[in-house]
Amino acid sequence: MATNGDAINDLEASKKALEDQCNGASGTTFLKLLTSIQHIADEVGKLEVLTLNDAYTPQTTAFQNGTADAIAFVQTLNSLRAIFGAVAGLAAAVDKVISYIK
Amino acid sequence: MGPVNELFVVAVVALSLVGCQTVPTGPVQDFVSASSTLKQAESDYFDEIQAASDASHVTIAGAEYVAHDGSFKDFSSAFVTREDFSKAKAARLAALTQLNNYAQQLAAITAAATGTWISDDAKQTTSAMQALLASGGTKLSSAQTGFLQSAVQGLETAIVNNETATELRSLAVAARNPISDIAKMVGEDNENIESDNYASGLVADQKQALLNILHVLYADKSVNSAQRYAALASWQNWKSSLVTKGQAIHDALMKLEKANDALAAKQNLSATMLAQEALGAAQGALGVSQKVK
Numbered sequence: 001m002a003t004n005g006d007a008i009n010d011l012e013a014s015k016k017a018l019e020d021q022c023n024g025a026s027g028t029t030f031l032k033l034l035t036s037i038q039h040i041a042d043e044v045g046k047l048e049v050l051t052l053n054d055a056y057t058p059q060t061t062a063f064q065n066g067t068a069d070a071i072a073f074v075q076t077l078n079s080l081r082a083i084f085g086a087v088a089g090l091a092a093a094v095d096k097v098i099s100y101i102k
Numbered sequence: 103m104g105p106v107n108e109l110f111v112v113a114v115v116a117l118s119l120v121g122c123q124t125v126p127t128g129p130v131q132d133f134v135s136a137s138s139t140l141k142q143a144e145s146d147y148f149d150e151i152q153a154a155s156d157a158s159h160v161t162i163a164g165a166e167y168v169a170h171d172g173s174f175k176d177f178s179s180a181f182v183t184r185e186d187f188s189k190a191k192a193a194r195l196a197a198l199t200q201l202n203n204y205a206q207q208l209a210a211i212t213a214a215a216t217g218t219w220i221s222d223d224a225k226q227t228t229s230a231m232q233a234l235l236a237s238g239g240t241k242l243s244s245a246q247t248g249f250l251q252s253a254v255q256g257l258e259t260a261i262v263n264n265e266t267a268t269e270l271r272s273l274a275v276a277a278r279n280p281i282s283d284i285a286k287m288v289g290e291d292n293e294n295i296e297s298d299n300y301a302s303g304l305v306a307d308q309k310q311a312l313l314n315i316l317h318v319l320y321a322d323k324s325v326n327s328a329q330r331y332a333a334l335a336s337w338q339n340w341k342s343s344l345v346t347k348g349q350a351i352h353d354a355l356m357k358l359e360k361a362n363d364a365l366a367a368k369q370n371l372s373a374t375m376l377a378q379e380a381l382g383a384a385q386g387a388l389g390v391s392q393k394v395k
Contacts, residue, residue: 005298012303015310031171034314038162038180041307044300045155045185051294052190058283063200066273066280070207073269077214080262 004051007044014040125266130212132361137205140284140354141198147347148191151295154304154343155185161311169318194291197284204277208270208365215266220258274365281362288355292348301345308342 018033163181166172295301319325319333 003298004294004300008299008303012299012306015306018310018314030317031169034166034169034171037307037310038166041158041162042180042183044303045159048155048294048300049185049187049190052187052291053193055190055290055294056287057193058197058280058287062276062280062283063197063204066277067200067204067207069269069276070204070211070273073266074207074210074214076265076269077211077262080258080265081214081219 004044004047007040007047011037011040011044125212125215125263126270126365127212127216129361129364130208130270132357133365134205134209136354136357136361137198137201140351140358141195141202143347143350143354144194144198144288145191147291147345147351148187148194150343150345150347151301151304152185152187152191154301154308154345155187157343158304158307158311159183159185161308161315165311165314165318168315194287197287201280201284208273211266211270215262220255220262270365271367274362277362278366281359285355285359288351292352295345296348301348305342305344312337312340 014033014037018030018037021029021033160181163177163183166180167177171177316333316337319330
């Protein structure tokens with residue numbers, strides 16, 4: 001099976017040939033070249049789509065885990081907020097919050 | 103040492119903790135921005151590929167039509183032929199949507215960690231403390247009250263900052279692998295689409311097909327001067343469908359990696375500076391000049 005690069009090289013070669021033929025070329029030759037380019041261009045497009053569809057795409061599990069961790073931590077922050085809000089005196093607050101730093 | 107002085111010693115320690123860690127708000131914002139830019143650029147990239155591919159098919163088939171080459175059945179088949187890049191696009195956007203969701207949660211963390219609730223809590227706690235001391239016959243001056251409030255806020259900030267920075271660093275370290283996977287995907291796409299000249303080939307196809315049309319009209323003796331001129335005028339207004347987002351994707355990926363590296367890095371310098379500032383503020387509030395460790 002030709003690679004994209006092979007097909008594109010063929011296409012480029014045909015275009016060059018077409019340019020050469022266009023200067024005073026007969027209508028028949030010109031039309032044959034047009035058809036040839038059409039077929040090659042089709043082939044390149046199919047190859048490209050096939051390649052991209054099958055190309056490596058990253059697994060997203062790691063980001064899903066990271067997202068879950070981040071959501072959990074926002075809840076931790078909210079817990080901290082509740083704890084801070086509930087502390088009635090500075091001495092008690094100091095004991096409580098220092099235990100979180102350690 | 104009286105209860106008020108004991109409180110102030112605790113308060114000084116509290117203030118000195120403020121600078122232990124800071125919330126890396128800037129890198130998080132950069133990360134969110136880069137992830138959003140990357141997803142948009144990737145979406146635009148495949149839209150451009152689709153548009154350029156479609157335009158290439160239409161113009162090539164159009165050139166065939168003008169040249170009156172082959173049967174109409176063949177032409178009509180070629181004219182409606184389209185390559186479908188939607189599956190490839192969907193696969194990439196699915197990965198980048200996960201990245202965006204993750205980035206949004208990082209933003210939610212910094213928003214929660216830097217809200218006004220900490221200073222609000224500090225005021226409430228200080229008021230409670232003031233009432234407690236007043237009931238025991240001790241009255242705080244307004245300067246002492248302000249200092250205590252700063253100390254409480256400093257403690258809460260120290261805790262939240264420390265927890266937040268630690269968590270963000272941990273997340274950033276874990277995110278390196280999936281970000282590396284995205285970089286690999288971008289690299290492979292670049293290889294398939296641009297390094298093999300596919301994108302530039304689509305533009306060349308369009309240009310060549312239009313020149314072919316002009317050539318046929320030029321050579322056809324039945325086409326008069328006005329018709330040839332009309333075709334030339336149309337060609338002058340024509341613009342090829344380009345694939346230009348490759349560089350934008352590369353730039354966004356670089357920014358994403360840089361922001362993630364900044365999140366994963368330690369912040370020793372800024373922490374030290376802030377700790378010194380906190381210590382200075384505490385000393386100034388107490389009216390002492392000796393170093394407090």
